[in-house]
Amino acid sequence: MKSAWTKIVLSDLSLYQWHSTSYLYRFIGWFSSWRQGSWLLQWGEALGAALLSVLFVLAPFVSTSLLGLLLVALAGYWIIFTISEEQQLEVTPIHLVVLVYWCIATVATAFSPVKAEALSGWMILTLYLVMFALAARVLRSPRICNGVITVFLLVALWVSTYGVRQQVFGVAQLATWNDPNSPLAQDTRVYSYLGNPNLLGGYLLPAIALSIGAVLIWRGWLQKILAFMMVGVNSACLYFTDSRGAWLAMLALMTVLLLLLYYWWRDYLPRFWQVWLLPLVFGTLAGLIIAAIVLVEPLRLRFLSIFAGREDSSNNFRINVWEAVFKMIRDYPLTGIGPGHEAFNKVYPRYMNSRYPALSAYSVFLEHLVEMGYLGLICFIWLIVVTIDSGIRQIERFKLSSNRQGLWLISAIAAIAGLSVHGLVDTVWYRPQISTLWWLMLAIVASQIRRFPVKQANTEFSQAKLSQEQF
Template identity: 60%
Template sequence: MNPVWHQFTLSDFSPYRWLAASYVYRIIGLLGQWKQGSFLLQWGEPLGALLISIVFIFGPFISTGLIGLWLFALAAYWGLLTLADKGKPGITPIHLLVMVYWGMAAIAVALSPVKTAALTGFVKLSLYLLFFLLSARILQSPRLTNGLITVVLLIGLVVSSYGVRQNFFGVEQLATWNDPTSELAQATRVYSYLGNPNLLCSYLFAAIALSIGAVFVWQGRLPKALAVTMVLVNSSCLYFTGSRGGWIGMMALLVSFALLLFVWFRDSLPPFWRKWLLPLVLGGFAGVVLVAIVALEPIRLRVMSIFAGREDSSNNFRMNVWMAAIEMIKDYPLTGIGPGNAAFNSIYPRYMSPKYSALSSYSIFLENAVEMGLIGLSIFLWLIIVTVNQGIAQMQRLRLENNRQGIWLIAAIAGMAGLLGQGLVDTVWYRPQVNIFWWFLVALIASQYQFKGNGEQ
């Protein structure tokens, strides 16, 4: 079973033989001589980190069009760095699955019933994947990794602080986000600079996971105090969004972080705590959640609405969209309709129930199946499994080396769990403000892949 798992997760993957026979790989380093004489390219990685930080800094405050334009610039910069690179290959199992995923998207475009609309979505997806490639390269430097994470956390603190302020001082509700027949119909749901509480939730998962990681990585009283403050403010803001999917994602994030953190510290614990710490922590967490549901009426009403079925207007809306998405999958089962919301908007009206228009299928798993068929969904799930497996493997290596960078990998996996948890019932993380964080977390894990001198991991 173990060899089969290793093959499935590409644990024994080595790019060297494949790259040696690749004609495309031969163009890497084509501008190597120019790099040696270029002042800017001598600082290629720090400059890349600066360019990435700009999209994080301005992402919550600018239009998606401007974000797309900046992602195009980052893609061009990655191409320049790659052509000027003479180092060892940066191809990891995660990179390989990302390329397979991109290839499946290309096939979906070619076979799409709305090729022009699907091509638009394919271009957007390509920009996100090129952002992943650049990030995975830059994050190989621990110093640049810490710098970029600090930028993410500081901007996240600004966004979440404004969200908390909205809760206490009130803010206009831009849409009917609560069931109008519910006792919470007039409740405030914060959205900060993102304009939508569910979108804000997705945006905060990376900040919450990385701020928890910062509590363990950052040294000194003031940095740790700042990290704790970030955890409290980010978590409070997520709670004030009132997003049920966000709350599900938050529980997935915390449980994942607790499990992996236990693995990190297990060997240094006394025998009693090795046996009982994890059950006590998870049991205590479950107890706190149950007490909050029983004692606090707003939480109880919001949680119970999850199980209200079609009696809750939001549930009913999603169920109608899900049923339509399933019918779309039945008609385009293998390769889907093509990537992107433009393709979805072109096809969905044929299947939608009256008065239930939607921009997506309200589930990232259904969305992948709709856009790229069951084949695309399988590749997406394979990518997640390989990424998490590599994250745990590299975390274990860094733990043995007593390298705190491994905590960032725990945070990355936990942040992904949060996004996937909310993604069960929503697709707002396909928006660029959130999508870049998904691929940043994947890149953070890919960047720690270790090559041995002989070309084997």
């Protein structure tokens, strides 16, 4: 059973022999001599980090077309950076699954009934994957990783502060986001600069996870105060979005975060707390949540609407869209209709109820089924599993060396869990503001995977663990 699992998550895979036999890999480093003589590329990693930072600074405030141009610039830089690479190119299990994911998307594009629209979606997806590859490369440096995360957290703080301001002073509702028959029909849902409360909720999930990590990693008191403020403001803003999907995602995020933090500190706790800490923490949190639902009427009404079925207009809309989506899946089960919202918008009208137009499947997992068929969905789930498994293995390594960089991994994995749960009932993170963050979380994990063959890594891990036990 263990052997089968290691094969599924590729944990025993060594890629160093592939380096010497791959025709594709031979292109890596062709221009390394040019890089040695280039003053600009001496700062290659810093330039890559700067481009990533510009992307995350502008993402909440500019149009998607401008973000597309930035992604094209990142792709061009990644090509230059890669062909002039002086070090051995790092290929992790996560990279391999991402490559398989891209290949399935390519096949789905080739067999799409709307090839022109699918090709546009394929190009956008390719840009996201190239951004992941660049981020996974430059974030190897702890200083650069901390810097890029800090830039994102500062921008997220500004976004969430403006969202809280909207709650305090009121803001015009740009669409009918509440059930018109609900007592909360006139309730304010904040959306900050992103224009949609569900989109804002998805954007804030990685910000909350990483700001909690910042509380634990940043050393100075001023830095810690800033990190605590980020956690508070981001969490308050997420609550004010009234996004039920984001609320459920927040519960998943906190559950995974607490479990991993317990795993990180468990060996340093007295025996009593090793046994009772998790039951006490989760019991207390469950009690607080139940008390809040019972005592806070807006929260109670919004929470109970999750179980209202078709009686809630938002639920009813999604159910009708999902019914049409299942018909699409039935007709294109293996490779789907091709990636991208343009392909969806072209095909969906043939199946939809005329009263329920939609731009997406309102579920990331159903969206993968529609766009890339069962092959795409299986690969997407495989990517999540491999990323989390690889991340947890690296957390153990950081834990043994008392390296706080492992706490960024914990935050990234918690964010992945939160975004995945949010994706069950929404597709807002197909928007570039969220999709870039999704691939950033995966890149943070991939960037920290140990850079030597897995067998050697397992040997070092075993020796370190034995030394700790003897000590």
